[in-house]
Amino acid sequence: MLVVIFLLMRAIPGDPARLMLGERASPEQVEALREQMGLNDPLHVQFAAFLGDVLRGDLGTSLQSRQPVTAELMARYPATVELAIFAMLLASALGILAGVVSAVWRNSLLDYGVMAGALVGVSMPIFWLGLILMMFFSVRLQWLPAGGRLDARMMWDGATQFVVLESLLRGQWTTFVTGLRHLILPGIALATIPLSIIARITRSSMLEVLNLDYIRTARAKGLPNWRVNFRHALKNALLPVVTIIGLQVGLLLGGAVLTETIFSWPGIGRYIVVAIGARDYPVVQGGILLITLGMILVNLLVDLIYTLIDPRIRYQ
Amino acid sequence: MATVTPKAPAPGGPPNPAAGATPPPAGDPGAAYRGPGVLRRLLRHRAAVLGGTIVLIIVLTALLADVIAPYDPIRGRLADMLQPPSPEHWMGTDEQGRDILSRIIHGSRISLQVGLVAVGISLTTGTLIGAVSAYFGGWFDLLVMRIIDILLAFPSILLAIAITAILGPSLTNAMIAVGIVGMPVYARLVRASVLSLREQDFVQAARAAGGGHGRILWRHILPNALAPLIVQSTLSIGTAMLDAAGLSFLGLGAQPPAPEWGAMLSGAQVYIQLAPWVVTFPGLAIMVAVLGFNLLGDGLRDVLDPRLRR
Numbered sequence: 140m141l142v143v144i145f146l147l148m149r150a151i152p153g154d155p156a157r158l159m160l161g162e163r164a165s166p167e168q169v170e171a172l173r174e175q176m177g178l179n180d181p182l183h184v185q186f187a188a189f190l191g192d193v194l195r196g197d198l199g200t201s202l203q204s205r206q207p208v209t210a211e212l213m214a215r216y217p218a219t220v221e222l223a224i225f226a227m228l229l230a231s232a233l234g235i236l237a238g239v240v241s242a243v244w245r246n247s248l249l250d251y252g253v254m255a256g257a258l259v260g261v262s263m264p265i266f267w268l269g270l271i272l273m274m275f276f277s278v279r280l281q282w283l284p285a286g287g288r289l290d291a292r293m294m295w296d297g298a299t300q301f302v303v304l305e306s307l308l309r310g311q312w313t314t315f316v317t318g319l320r321h322l323i324l325p326g327i328a329l330a331t332i333p334l335s336i337i338a339r340i341t342r343s344s345m346l347e348v349l350n351l352d353y354i355r356t357a358r359a360k361g362l363p364n365w366r367v368n369f370r371h372a373l374k375n376a377l378l379p380v381v382t383i384i385g386l387q388v389g390l391l392l393g394g395a396v397l398t399e400t401i402f403s404w405p406g407i408g409r410y411i412v413v414a415i416g417a418r419d420y421p422v423v424q425g426g427i428l429l430i431t432l433g434m435i436l437v438n439l440l441v442d443l444i445y446t447l448i449d450p451r452i453r454y455q
Numbered sequence: 456m457a458t459v460t461p462k463a464p465a466p467g468g469p470p471n472p473a474a475g476a477t478p479p480p481a482g483d484p485g486a487a488y489r490g491p492g493v494l495r496r497l498l499r500h501r502a503a504v505l506g507g508t509i510v511l512i513i514v515l516t517a518l519l520a521d522v523i524a525p526y527d528p529i530r531g532r533l534a535d536m537l538q539p540p541s542p543e544h545w546m547g548t549d550e551q552g553r554d555i556l557s558r559i560i561h562g563s564r565i566s567l568q569v570g571l572v573a574v575g576i577s578l579t580t581g582t583l584i585g586a587v588s589a590y591f592g593g594w595f596d597l598l599v600m601r602i603i604d605i606l607l608a609f610p611s612i613l614l615a616i617a618i619t620a621i622l623g624p625s626l627t628n629a630m631i632a633v634g635i636v637g638m639p640v641y642a643r644l645v646r647a648s649v650l651s652l653r654e655q656d657f658v659q660a661a662r663a664a665g666g667g668h669g670r671i672l673w674r675h676i677l678p679n680a681l682a683p684l685i686v687q688s689t690l691s692i693g694t695a696m697l698d699a700a701g702l703s704f705l706g707l708g709a710q711p712p713a714p715e716w717g718a719m720l721s722g723a724q725v726y727i728q729l730a731p732w733v734v735t736f737p738g739l740a741i742m743v744a745v746l747g748f749n750l751l752g753d754g755l756r757d758v759l760d761p762r763l764r765r
Contacts, residue, residue, distance in 0.1 A: 140605050150621045258753075262746040264697055266704045267720055267738025270727060278728045393610025397701055401724070411613075412705055415620045427617060431609055 140431060145189055148424040149182070158418055159202050198425035203417050208425040212407060216429060217300035218288060219399070219406035223391045225303075225322050226329035231384055234334040235373070238341020238380075242349060243368050245342075253338060260335030265394055269328035269401040276324060284321050286403035293317060325402040329394050333387035340383045344376040351375075377448050385441030389434040496758045503754020509747025517564040526554035528561040528714040537730040547732035550722070551712075555732065558714035559740045565715045566696050566744055569630050573695035574688050576634025581641025582684065586672050588642070589649035600646070603639045611636045615698055619707040626699075626715065629708035633698045637691055644687055648680030682759040690752035693745035700741050716741045 156172040157164070173179050177188055192199065198208035241253040277285035288302050289295060293314065297305040303322060306314035348354065349372055357367045396408035403409070407426050414422035497503050516523065526544075531553030538548040546555040588599040606614070615632040622628035652658060653676060661675045700717030702708035709715030711722070719737040726733045 140608060143605055143609075147617050147621060258749060259742070259746060262693060262697075262742050262749050264700055264704075264717070264720075264738055264741045264745075266701060266717075267734070267741065270720065270724060270734045271738065274727050274731050274734060389608075389610040393612040396612060396616065397704065400705065411616070415616060415707070418620075423617065423620065427609070427613055430613060434610060435608060 140435075141190060141193065141428070142186070144424055144428055144431075145186055147427075148420045149185070151418065151420050151423075154178075155202060155420060193428070198428070199421035201414075201422050202419045203414070203422070208421045211422065212410070212425050212429055214300060215405060215407045215410050218302075218404060219392070219395050219408060219430075220433070221301055221303055222322065222325055222329065222398070222404060222406060223388070223395060225326040226391055227333065227384070227388065229326055230330040230333035230337055230387065233330075234337025235341050235377075235380060237334075237338040239345055239368060239373060241338065241342040242345035243364075245346060250342075254342070257335040257338045260331050260338075263331055265328050265331060266397045266401055268331055269325065269398055272324045272328055273401070283324050285324070286321075286401075288321050288405060289314065289317050325398045325404055328401070329391060329398045332394065333384075333390060336387060337380060337383060341376065341380050344379045345372055348372045348376040374448070378445065381441055381444055381448060385438050388437040392430045392434055493758060497754060500754040500757060502750045503758070506747050506750025506752070506754060509743060510751055513563050513567060513744055513747060516560055517567045520561045520564055524554075524557040524560040526557040528553065528558045529712050537726065537733070539730070540732055546736045547730065549719070549733050550726060550730075555719075555736050558719060559716065559736060562714040562716045562719065562737070562740065563744070565626065565709060565713060566700070566741070569626070569633070569699040569715075570692035570696045570748070572630045573633040573637060573699060574691045576631065577637035577641050577691060577695075578684065578688055580634070581638040582645045582677070584638070585642035585645030586649050586677060586680075589646040590653060590668065590672055590676070596646075599642075603642050606636075606639045607643075612698055612701055615702060616705070616707060619702055624707045624710065626703075626709040626713065629699050629702045632702065633695045636698065637695060640687065640691070641684070644683055645677075645680060648683065649676055652676045652679055686752060686756040686759055689748060689755050693748035693752070696741065696748070697745055 154169065154173070156169045156176060156178060160168055160172060177185055180188070196209055198212065200206065201208050201211055204211065237253045237257070241250045244250050273285050276283045284290065295302055295314070297309070299305050303315060303318040306312075306318055345368075349368075354367060354372055357371045358364075362371075392408075395404075395406060396412060398404065399406045399409035400412055407429060411423055411426040414420075414426065497507075531548065531551040533552050535544070535548045535552035536550055538544055538552075540547045544554050544556065546559065548554055549558070584599060584603070588596045615629075615636045618632035618635055619628050622631060649672075658671060658675055661671050666675070699708055700715070700720075703715045703717030704721045706718075706721060709718045711718060716737045720734060723733040723737070
């Protein structure tokens with residue numbers, strides 16, 4: 140993965156040294172900086188240096204701000220993580236509920252409605268949905284803020300950039316509510332596609348389980364429907380759903396690029412878009428690396444969650 | 456060797472008689488689409504009919520854009536800027552006084568082209584890589600599949616953004632980027648099909664009859680791996696259109712004044728309060744087009760490859 144990112148970034152046209160020094164720099168100055176940055180070294184030497192830097196947590200210096208990329212990204216990463224977690228919780232809760240309801244009342248109007256909604260959901264351009272949500276809830280109804288993490292007059296002085304989580308833990312209710320209100324619209328926009336996919340997978344997984352003998356036995360015992368559906372069936376139907384939820388994280392982190400751009404969300408996605416415009420390749424490289432690492436970490440976590448859902452699964 | 460006939464079977468036709476008179480195995484991925492009733496079954500699938508109708512309308516709109524568009528999609532009249540929907544301009548006008556309906560009609564050409572070209576790139580490169588990798592196996596397969604896995608590990612839109620950043624912002628480069636991003640899925644799909652097919656009797660027979668690697672892959676294996684590819688391609692056209700529209704929205708795809716649907720939304724954000732129709736209609740066009748391909752793809756999957764049905 141590191142090789143791919145390294146090669147991709149080296150393929151970007153334009154000389155980083157020239158970009159850093161500006162158009163008026165002399166060729167000698169540019170050459171000196173190229174030498175200093177190691178850009179004249181053979182590719183494998185550059186890669187070894189890059190690998191060493193990455194392992195030390197050094198992602199280089201931003202060509203725009205001249206600040207360390209690691210620090211710049213770390214300052215923005217919590218905003219993206221908070222948005223992604225909120226969207227994933229929303230998508231999982233509503234998606235699983237919609238899928239169960241659809242499976243239990245299969246072939247009913249409700250089922251058709253949910254599945255039609257899910258199909259529209261996966262076909263929706265999230266940047267457009269974001270704009271439409273903004274148009275109705277911010278501009279027309281003025282119920283929710285249109286962008287940013289907090290109101291313009293509010294200052295955040297927390298220890299971390301997890302504004303909603305930290306304000307909740309510290310009991311700063313005004314900040315918490317404001318932060319949460321800012322999360323709602325970008326969260327819904329980002330959650331729509333995963334929600335639709337989760338609903339479809341939950342439905343099909345539930346339909347398979349609901350036909351099994353032990354469900355018939357549970358019903359024959361006289362257990363209430365909700366208990367059979369949620370305690371007996373859903374628990375066994377969850378495995379493919381969790382897999383899909385894990386796979387959606389990549390979609391979410393990628394989708395954050397578009398959502399953050401629309402809602403002026405100060406996260407890593409918007410930062411990457413701005414960096415691409417400015418050809419600030421250390422930032423783009425670091426940002427993609429961080430997002431991809433996050434995605435791999437979540438998939439590892441999903442593998443571990445399997446053992447909690449299904450005790451028959453064991454890792455050696 | 457007496458049972459081996461040197462004559463190769465027609466693509467998509469029954470396996471080489473060398474396979475014997477036994478019916479195709481239950482897992483034969485090509486079996487489902489060879490039946491005569493595919494079209495009949497597809498026409499009975501309500502979602503597929505709806506999706507097919509939407510796709511047909513988009514194709515006709517794209518073909519007849521010059522005839523049916525009421526105004527020029529590029530040149531507008533500043534005197535008509537930001538007009539709300541009216542009998543003259545059904546979807547209103549944008550900030551340069553251009554008729555939004557005309558731009559959407561012409562934009563269908565670009566979106567359709569983006570979907571088809573990007574999926575074409577994914578399909579051809581993915582099929583080639585997956586088929587060759589599975590057919591020859593060994594260290595080559597191992598290496599290629601690890602690279603495919605790495606590509607699959609990246610969030611797709613992010614990888615597309617990185618590729619467009621390298622190639623430079625343009626519609627062609629956006630299509631290439633979306634095509635590359637979609638390729639790994641095809642490589643995996645074809646590899647799985649080829650792995651199961653290469654050991655089957657009719658392939659062994661073709662090999663025994665002296666068929667070369669290329670001929671065996673092209674004439675005997677790939678035609679039998681077509682069904683999942685057709686389904687995946689149809690579903691991917693919608694996704695490719697979405698990704699390309701996303702790139703254009705970020706300014707990395709089609710450039711102004713091209714009437715690309717995503718690019719039309721890019722500048723529209725400013726007018727969200729003043730002229731909501733500028734935002735509403737291009738997005739609606741993207742959604743309906745993607746929905747059409749998704750419905751058709753779902754229907755084709757149900758008809759052609761029931762094992763994939765969810």
